[in-house]
Amino acid sequence: MDVKLKILRNKLLSQKLDGMIVSNPINVRYLTGLIEEGILLITPKENIFLTDSRYLENVNKKLTIEDEIVTYNIKDMTQYEYENVFNGCSSVGFEEKYVTYENYKRYLQQYRVELIETDGIVETQRVVKEDDEIECIEKACKITDDCFDYICNHIVEGMTEKEIAFEIEKYFVHHGADGLAFDTIVASGENSSVPHASPTDRKIQKGDIIQFDMGCKVNGYCSDFSRVIFVGEMKEEYKKIYDFVLDTHDRIALRYKDQVNIKPIIKDVETDYKLKGYEVLHSFGHGVGLEIHEIPIQRSTVDCMLKQNSVITVEPGVYIPGKFGIRIEDTYVVDKMGLNSLTKYSRDYKIVKLAKK
Amino acid sequence: MDVKLKILRNKLLSQKLDGMIVSNPINVRYLTGLIEEGILLITPKENIFLTDSRYLENVNKKLTIEDEIVTYNIKDMTQYEYENVFNGCSSVGFEEKYVTYENYKRYLQQYRVELIETDGIVETQRVVKEDDEIECIEKACKITDDCFDYICNHIVEGMTEKEIAFEIEKYFVHHGADGLAFDTIVASGENSSVPHASPTDRKIQKGDIIQFDMGCKVNGYCSDFSRVIFVGEMKEEYKKIYDFVLDTHDRIALRYKDQVNIKPIIKDVETDYKLKGYEVLHSFGHGVGLEIHEIPIQRSTVDCMLKQNSVITVEPGVYIPGKFGIRIEDTYVVDKMGLNSLTKYSRDYKIVKLAKK
Numbered sequence: 001m002d003v004k005l006k007i008l009r010n011k012l013l014s015q016k017l018d019g020m021i022v023s024n025p026i027n028v029r030y031l032t033g034l035i036e037e038g039i040l041l042i043t044p045k046e047n048i049f050l051t052d053s054r055y056l057e058n059v060n061k062k063l064t065i066e067d068e069i070v071t072y073n074i075k076d077m078t079q080y081e082y083e084n085v086f087n088g089c090s091s092v093g094f095e096e097k098y099v100t101y102e103n104y105k106r107y108l109q110q111y112r113v114e115l116i117e118t119d120g121i122v123e124t125q126r127v128v129k130e131d132d133e134i135e136c137i138e139k140a141c142k143i144t145d146d147c148f149d150y151i152c153n154h155i156v157e158g159m160t161e162k163e164i165a166f167e168i169e170k171y172f173v174h175h176g177a178d179g180l181a182f183d184t185i186v187a188s189g190e191n192s193s194v195p196h197a198s199p200t201d202r203k204i205q206k207g208d209i210i211q212f213d214m215g216c217k218v219n220g221y222c223s224d225f226s227r228v229i230f231v232g233e234m235k236e237e238y239k240k241i242y243d244f245v246l247d248t249h250d251r252i253a254l255r256y257k258d259q260v261n262i263k264p265i266i267k268d269v270e271t272d273y274k275l276k277g278y279e280v281l282h283s284f285g286h287g288v289g290l291e292i293h294e295i296p297i298q299r300s301t302v303d304c305m306l307k308q309n310s311v312i313t314v315e316p317g318v319y320i321p322g323k324f325g326i327r328i329e330d331t332y333v334v335d336k337m338g339l340n341s342l343t344k345y346s347r348d349y350k351i352v353k354l355a356k357k
Numbered sequence: 358m359d360v361k362l363k364i365l366r367n368k369l370l371s372q373k374l375d376g377m378i379v380s381n382p383i384n385v386r387y388l389t390g391l392i393e394e395g396i397l398l399i400t401p402k403e404n405i406f407l408t409d410s411r412y413l414e415n416v417n418k419k420l421t422i423e424d425e426i427v428t429y430n431i432k433d434m435t436q437y438e439y440e441n442v443f444n445g446c447s448s449v450g451f452e453e454k455y456v457t458y459e460n461y462k463r464y465l466q467q468y469r470v471e472l473i474e475t476d477g478i479v480e481t482q483r484v485v486k487e488d489d490e491i492e493c494i495e496k497a498c499k500i501t502d503d504c505f506d507y508i509c510n511h512i513v514e515g516m517t518e519k520e521i522a523f524e525i526e527k528y529f530v531h532h533g534a535d536g537l538a539f540d541t542i543v544a545s546g547e548n549s550s551v552p553h554a555s556p557t558d559r560k561i562q563k564g565d566i567i568q569f570d571m572g573c574k575v576n577g578y579c580s581d582f583s584r585v586i587f588v589g590e591m592k593e594e595y596k597k598i599y600d601f602v603l604d605t606h607d608r609i610a611l612r613y614k615d616q617v618n619i620k621p622i623i624k625d626v627e628t629d630y631k632l633k634g635y636e637v638l639h640s641f642g643h644g645v646g647l648e649i650h651e652i653p654i655q656r657s658t659v660d661c662m663l664k665q666n667s668v669i670t671v672e673p674g675v676y677i678p679g680k681f682g683i684r685i686e687d688t689y690v691v692d693k694m695g696l697n698s699l700t701k702y703s704r705d706y707k708i709v710k711l712a713k714k
Contacts, residue, residue: 096459101451101474104458117458166527173519174558201531 001068004031005047007125012042017116018089019043021107024098026290027122029220032069034059041085046070048085050077082110093118126289127296128309133221133289134333137311140177140216140223141331141342147171148212148345152229155210156355161186161199164210172216181215181222182292192228192325195281195317206232206354209324215292215331222292224313225343226329229350238326239349241318244276245326246347248316252284253330257338258308267300269316278318285314288331310334311342358425361388362404364482369399374473375446376400378464381455383647384479386577389426391416398442403427405442407434439467450475477652484644484652485666490578491690494645494668497534497573497580498688498699504528505569505702509586512567513712518543518556521567529573538572538579539649549585549682552639552674563589563711566681572649572688579649581670582700583686586707595683596706598675601633602683603704605673609641610687614695615665624657626673635675642671645688667691668699 008031012020022028022040028049029035036059038051047069051059059071072081086092094107096117107115129137150171151164165184172180187197188204192211204210208231215223230238248269255265266284273280287294288311296304296312306312312334317327328347332339365388369377379385379397385406386392393416395408404426408416416428429438443449451464453474465472486494507528508521522541529537544554545561549568561567565588572580587595605626612622623641630637644651645668653661653669663669669691674684685704689696 094458096462097457099458100454101456101458101461102453102476105453119459162530163527166523166530170520170523173523 001047001066002031002033003130004125005042005068008122009042011121011125012093015093015118015121017091017093017118019086019113020093020118020121021099021111021115022095022122023103024095024122027095027126030122030126030290032063032067034062035220038074040069043085044089048072050074079110083112086111086113089113091116093121095119095122120295123295126294127287128307129289129311129333130309134309134311136219136221137223137288137331137333138342140181140218140221141225141344143172143175143177143216143218144214144223144225145343145345146175147216148214148225148227151212152350152352154355155204155231155352157204157357159204160201161188161191161204161210162201164204165199168212168214177216177218178220179217181217181224185211185213185226187211187325190322190324193319193321193323195319195325195327204231204354207235209235209238209326211325211327213327213329220290222288222290223343224288224292224315224329224331225345226315226317226327227345227347227350228326228328229352231352231354234349234351238324241320241324241326242349244278245316245318245328248272248284249314249328249330249347252316253314253332253339256306256312256314256332256334258306258334258336260306262296262298262304262306263300263302266298270300273318281319282315282317284316285312285329287312306334308334308336312339314339358404358423359388359390360487361482362399362425365479366399368478368482369450372450372475372478374448374450374475376443376470377450377475377478378456378468378472379452379479380460381452381479384452384483387479387483387647389420389424391419392577395431397426400443401446405429407431436467440469443468443470446470448473450478452476452479480652483646485664486646486668486690487666490646491666491668493576493578494580494688494690495699497538497575497578498582498701500529500532500534500573500575501571501580501582502700502702503532504573505571505582505584508569509707509709511712512561512588512709514561514714516561517558518545518548518561518567519558521561522556525569525571534573534575535577536574538574538581542568542570542583544568544682547680550676550678550680552676552682552684561588561711564592566592566595566683568682568684570684570686577647579645579647580700581645581649581672581686581688582702583672583674583684584702584704584707585683585685586709588709588711591706591708595681598677598681598683599706601635602673602675602685605629605641606671606685606687606704609673610671610689610696613663613669613671613689613691615663615691615693617663619653619655619661619663620657620659623655627657630675638676639672639674641673642669642686644669663691665691665693669696671696 020042036055041048165186186199188210213226315329319325331342377399393412398405522543543556545567570583672686676682688699
C-alpha cells in the first residue's frame, strides 16, 4: 500500500473515523495515482476504487497487488453490496466541500452509515510532498525555465501576446509536459498593469515591458513561474519597481523555512507596501502540487507554519494602474534551513532584442 | 428584465416555489449574461446578484436598469440582511446537483428559509434557445467550418497530431472565438479507433485516416463538429465504414424535427449497428449551448421529444479496434420541418495532399 494511503488511514483513526469516501478526483489521484473517474472508499478492511465500465480496463492495468486497492464496477453493485462496504462502521467521513447535496443524499441511501463532514483531511496531507511528487514538480519547473529561455530568443517583430502564449504552450507540450498548469499570461505594455490579464492581439513593440506568468504539468504536478522582460530597452521608470519587487521577493524567500510562521513575514511586507503607496492586489504566494493553488495560504491574518517538503511559490507584484505591472515568481521546496528554488531562471534585468520577421 | 428571467419566474410559480438560489455559474450566465463569480437570488420582489469586491465594478458596468438585477456585495451582507432576502417566502429552490453539502448548510443558516431540492429547472429551460443564443452558436460553427477548411490545406509532411491540434486552436482564437469548446481531437491512423483520443506525437503519413473532433466558443456558446480526412489516398476498407456512418448520420438527421420522439429513432439505429456487428461506444448526439454536452440526451431507453429551436448534434461513429474509427458530426437547430445545419462543411470523401516541408 502506498505510503500516502497509510498516512491517511492513520489520520482517520486519530479522528475516530472508521472509513472515508474520497470523491474529489484530485485527492483520488493523489492517493491512488489513478486519473480515471471514480471514488475511493477507505474501509476498515480494504481500499476500494469504485468506477464504471469505461475505466475498468485501464484501472486494472495500472493497479498492482502492492497497491492493495480492489476495483469494483458500479454496475455490479447491488444495494446489499453497498451496505456491506462500511459494514460495522459507526462513522464514515465525506468531503463536504466537494460532495454535492445530491450525492450526499445518494451516499446516505447507498451505504446506510453515519456520514461525518470532513474538511481538508487529504488536502492537508498533500501539503508535505513525497520525493516522487517533488521530482515531478522539479521536472515541470525545468521545462518552464527552458521554455522561458526559448521564448526570450524567439520574440519576433509584430508578434502578438496571443501568439507568444501559443508558442509557450506548444513548447510545453513538445518537451514532456502533460499540459498547462493554468492559462498562460503574456501581458505587454499597459496590459501588464492587471495581475491576471488574458493574452490579447496587441503586438509587441520596442520599449515594451512583457509580463509572463506560466507553468506546466508533469504527471499532474504543476510549476508556477513569473518574469518580466524588456523589449529593446528598459525605461528608467521600470527599474525602481523592478528592484522593489525583486527585493520584496527575496525578503520573503530568505525568511521562509521549515517551522516558520508565514503570518508576521507577510505582515511586514504588507506594511512596506503601504508605506510605499502600493496596493496589495493578490497574495504573495501559495502552495503548489496537483493543483496550481493549494494550501498553505500566505496571509497576514492567519497563522501558518511552513513545513519541510512543502512546495510553495513566492510572487510579489506591484501594479501601476493604466501603466504597467511587475511580478517575479518562483516555485520553491521548503527545507530545514530555507527554500530551495525549483525554477532557477535568472532574475537579472532581461532586455531582449526584437528579431526581424 | 430579460425574457429568460421572466420565463424562469413563471416556472417557479408553477412549481410553487417562492424563490430560487441559482449557484451554477453556467445558469447564472444564461440568465444574466454575467460571467463574474456570484450567485443569483430570485426573490418575489427582485433579482439579486450577490458577488464580491473583485467583480463589483465590472458587474455594475454591464448591468443596466432594464436588466432589473440589483447587485449586492457579499461583504456588506449582515445576518439580518441575509434573512431579509427571502422574507415571507415559505419555500426556495436550490440546485441539488450543483450545490455542495457545505454550501447547502451555509445557505440554510444564512437565509433561514425552507430550501427545496430542484433538479434541472434552468437546464431544461436552456434546451430551447433564444435567437441571440442561436446566433452565437452559428458564429462558432462558421469559425469551425472555416478552420477545418484551413487545416485541410495546411497539413505538412512530418506534422504531428499535437501540432495540427495546436494549429486548430490558434486559428480559433485568431478568428473571433473566445476559446475552445472542448479539447481538440486529432487522431490519426490506428489512434482514430478510440472515440476520445488525445493528440499524440504521431506523425501524419501517406495513407493515414485522420479523425477530427473540434469546436470553439462565441460568447460562451459552443460548436461541435467531426470529420475524417484521408491523406494522399483513401483505402478501400475505409469506404464501407464511411458510407455506413454517413448514411446513419442522415437517417437520424432526416427523422429529427420539432415534436419528434428521439427514442425510437435511436433504437432503430442501434438495431442496425447490432446487425452489422458494430459496437455502440457513445451516444449518437447531444444538446449544445453554453455547455458542450447539454440536454436533450439521445438514448434508446428514454422518451425525449425534440423541441423547435433546440440546438443538437448528430454524431454516429464506428470504431474497428486497433485499426481505425470514423465519426461524422454536425451541429443543428431543430425546426418545425426538420434540422437546419449550422456546421456546413461537405461530407464527401476528403482526400488531402500532404504538402512538402
